[in-house]
Structures are given as structure tokens and as C-alpha cells.
Amino acid sequence: MPYIIYTGWGLLVPVGLSLLYGLMGRRARAALGYVQKNTAWAWLREILPPLLLFTLWGIANIPLPVLYILTFLGKLSHLAGAKLSSVKAVFIINISHLTTIALHMILIGVCSLATQTPMNKLLWQPFWRIATIGSILIINILIAFLLPRLQTLLTVLHTQSESEETRPFLVFLWFCNLFLLMDSVLCIATISWRLLPVFLIASTVLLEFYLVRFLRHLYTLLHVRYLEEEHRGLVEKLEQRNQTEAELRHKSAVDALTGVFSRRYAMEQTAFLLQSKELFSLVYIDLDHLKQINDREGHQAGDCYLVKFAQEFGAWLRKPDVFARVGGDEFVVLLPGCTQETAETRMKEIRTRMEQAYSPPLSFSFGVTSASQTPDDSVEEVFRRSDQAMYQDKQMRSCS
Structure with a gap:
């Protein structure tokens, strides 16, 4: 073509x-x-x-x-x-x-x-x-x-x-x-x-x-x-997220300085024990000499004093007990299955031994309250009663 x-x-x-x-x-x-x-x-x-x-x-x-x-x-x-x-x-x-x-x-x-x-x-x-x-x-x-x-x-x-x-x-x-x-x-x-x-x-x-x-x-x-x-x-x-969440939960549940539990964790555990209506006592603790150490030796020495107290006091507690720092020099202890009388006896014994074993003495004032099994009791009320009991103990010890 x-x-x-x-x-x-x-x-x-x-x-x-x-x-x-x-x-x-x-x-x-x-x-x-x-x-x-x-x-x-x-x-x-x-x-x-x-x-x-x-x-x-x-x-x-x-x-x-x-x-x-x-x-x-x-x-x-x-x-x-x-x-x-x-x-x-x-x-x-x-x-x-x-x-x-x-x-x-x-x-x-x-x-x-x-x-x-x-x-x-x-x-x-x-x-x-x-x-x-x-x-x-x-x-x-x-x-x-x-x-x-x-x-x-x-x-x-x-x-x-x-x-x-x-x-x-x-x-x-x-x-x-x-x-x-x-x-x-x-x-x-x-x-x-x-x-x-x-x-x-x-x-x-x-x-x-x-x-x-x-x-x-x-x-x-x-x-x-x-x-x-x-x-x-x-x-x-998901594993990374769960790990991150676990780390965040751990950080929120643990006091960064002393390594004991935080105030938030202590309140959560108190609420749990109240809801389950289990017998427990709550101890409110206030250290005696932290302010003097801070004023005399500085806050770093005061931090060391707090860490030492947390370590030594925690060694006297049982495994189920919950030890937490709730303020600058204030701690609480949850004692499941423990009556108020037993808790007071234990705290007096621990205080005596710590005062005798360390210099300066790791002394503290404490107040104990036993949670009632009535539905009207609240976390704030339990903390308030033990805090008041602690101040009474502090006043009695300062007068003696």
C-alpha cells in the first residue's frame, strides 16, 4: 500500500x-x-x-x-x-x-x-x-x-x-x-x-x-x-502505650523523693478499703525535727532526713501495709485488718526503737483512727480524724 x-x-x-x-x-x-x-x-x-x-x-x-x-x-x-x-x-x-x-x-x-x-x-x-x-x-x-x-x-x-x-x-x-x-x-x-x-x-x-x-x-x-x-x-x-501508661501510673502512685507511695495512692487505697468495708486503721505521721534540720543544715540535708526516715520506718511495716508521703514532713500508714488499739501499740513501739537507734532521733508524732463500717464515713473524714489525733499527740509530747 x-x-x-x-x-x-x-x-x-x-x-x-x-x-x-x-x-x-x-x-x-x-x-x-x-x-x-x-x-x-x-x-x-x-x-x-x-x-x-x-x-x-x-x-x-x-x-x-x-x-x-x-x-x-x-x-x-x-x-x-x-x-x-x-x-x-x-x-x-x-x-x-x-x-x-x-x-x-x-x-x-x-x-x-x-x-x-x-x-x-x-x-x-x-x-x-x-x-x-x-x-x-x-x-x-x-x-x-x-x-x-x-x-x-x-x-x-x-x-x-x-x-x-x-x-x-x-x-x-x-x-x-x-x-x-x-x-x-x-x-x-x-x-x-x-x-x-x-x-x-x-x-x-x-x-x-x-x-x-x-x-x-x-x-x-x-x-x-x-x-x-x-x-x-x-x-x-499498644504495648508501648501500656508501658507508658504503667510508667505514668507508677509515677503518680509513688513519691519522687522518698520512693514511698503518694498521697493520691493512699487516698485511693483508703477509698477502696472503705468501699469493701474491711477493718483497717489509718496512721497520720508528722516528723519532729525536719524544720530545724532545714534551717540549720539546708534543704538537701532535710531531704536526706526524709529519705532515711522513709527507709527505716518502712522496714518495720508489714507487706500489706501502705506507707505514703502526703506532705512535706507528713506521712500516712494504712494498716489493713488492724484495730486502733493494735495500731497505736505498733506505732509507739516503732517510735521508741527509732528514737533510740538513730542520732538525731527519727522521732515523730502520730495519730490513729480506725475506719467505721458505716456508709457515712469518707476518705476525707478518716484523714481528718487521724490528723486531729496526730496534733493531740504532738501537743502532749511537747508538754511532757
Whole structure:
């Protein structure tokens, strides 16, 4: 056939659709992780190669295998400045290129059957070249438009496209592209067999069928792996959160200086014992010499005095007893299962031994109250009564 050069208005179809595909393609590539410069020159560098190539194919009948090879090389050129791993990039390019040329060849075969025109003669006609490439550009525009909305697919592709499961499939994609490239030779071959378009359509559809099956299977594997990693990450975050919460609870329950429990913890435990209606006594303690030590030797010496008292006094307590610092030189002791008389006896014994064993003596005043088992008793009331009892003890000791 004579070589036909077409320069009509129909060339506006590949030009316009290529420009639109360039706009939509940038959004799709951004969703896939491509790093792109937002400048007019960067956009022109991306859109000019396919625009010129598809327009040139509308003008003259470039052999179909050459068109496909140039299209593939153009997609690879987009990766030159993109910060994307080679495995992930080749994986994405192979899938998109394979799908595009498969749909294009199926469309050529369908048009050939519909017009009863051999495929090689069909491609010599500018109308059919422009119609087929225009249809493929429209399909790619729709895919590029929808791709950023497929968040689950994009997330799995971002995180799992470089996993070991994708490498055998990547080899299969290379094979499929080579197979379709060889099949494209049939579109330009001068073969008079009428069923050649049927053979081309059937072989391409069969290949696409297996490709879709493999893709579904691969996506299932990658999605399961992604969910496992997400689950593992959530478990780690939960463990870290629980650890942080435990540390915060520990900090709020322990006095930073002395290492004994805090006022808040003592009040919580008192409320618990009141609610459970268990017998217990609460001892309110006030150190005797802290102010003098602070005035004479400084607050650092006073802090050491507090720490020493907490350590030595705590050594005399039982395991279930709750020892807490509630103020500067004030402490409380919760004695579960202990009557007021028993608690007073124990405190007097501890005070006597600590006064005799240390110099300056670790002496203190204390007041004891036993919580009643009536529902009207409150934490504040129990603390108030023991505090009053402590002041009475302090006054009696100062007078003696």
C-alpha cells in the first residue's frame, strides 16, 4: 500500500487526550509515590514524549512493535528523576504497559472483525489508528482518575511491592510483555487468514485472564502480609502505650523523693478499703525535727532526713501495709485488718526503737483512727480524724 501521511483535524484527538492524560497521570504517579517537580517545564518533559509519539502515529503508520517499545522506554524515562525504588518502579510500569498494549491489540482485533478488514490494512488508515489510540488514552485517563481513590490498593502496593512475593511475579510480567510484543507483529503481518484477529484476541484475552488471576492471588498474599505487619505494628504500639501508661501510673502512685507511695495512692487505697468495708486503721505521721534540720543544715540535708526516715520506718511495716508521703514532713500508714488499739501499740513501739537507734532521733508524732463500717464515713473524714489525733499527740509530747 502507498505510504499515507495524515495531517487533518483528527490529530487533535491524540493531542487533546495526551494533554489530559498528562494532567491525570501526574496525580496517579503522585499517589504511587513518584517525586515530581511542580513546574511547567517538568510537566512538559513528562507529557511531550507520549504526545509526540501518539500524534506521530496518527500522522504515519509507525510499526506497532516499535510504538510499544518506544512507549515502554518513555515510561522508564519518567523514573530518571523520581525517587522510587527500581523494583517497585519496574513492577508498576510492567503492569500498566502490559494492560495498555493488551487492550490496544484487543481493540484492533475487534475493529478488524467488525470492518472485515485485515489488521495490517486497518492500521494503514489514520482514522482507525487515531480511534484505537484515542480509546486507550480515554481508558488510561479513567484509570489515572480512579487510582488515587483506591487507598487500600495503594497502601498495599507502597508497602509490599518490594517483598519477596513480587519477584517471581515480576519475571512473569516480563514474559507477558515480550509475548504481547511478539503478538503485535501479527497486527502488521501480511497474513490472509481471516481468523487471525480472533486468534490475536483469544490469545491476548487468555493472557489477561491469567494475569488477572495472578494479580488477585498476589494481591491476596500482599494484603495478608500487610495486615500482619499492621497487626504487629498495632500490637507494638499498644504495648508501648501500656508501658507508658504503667510508667505514668507508677509515677503518680509513688513519691519522687522518698520512693514511698503518694498521697493520691493512699487516698485511693483508703477509698477502696472503705468501699469493701474491711477493718483497717489509718496512721497520720508528722516528723519532729525536719524544720530545724532545714534551717540549720539546708534543704538537701532535710531531704536526706526524709529519705532515711522513709527507709527505716518502712522496714518495720508489714507487706500489706501502705506507707505514703502526703506532705512535706507528713506521712500516712494504712494498716489493713488492724484495730486502733493494735495500731497505736505498733506505732509507739516503732517510735521508741527509732528514737533510740538513730542520732538525731527519727522521732515523730502520730495519730490513729480506725475506719467505721458505716456508709457515712469518707476518705476525707478518716484523714481528718487521724490528723486531729496526730496534733493531740504532738501537743502532749511537747508538754511532757
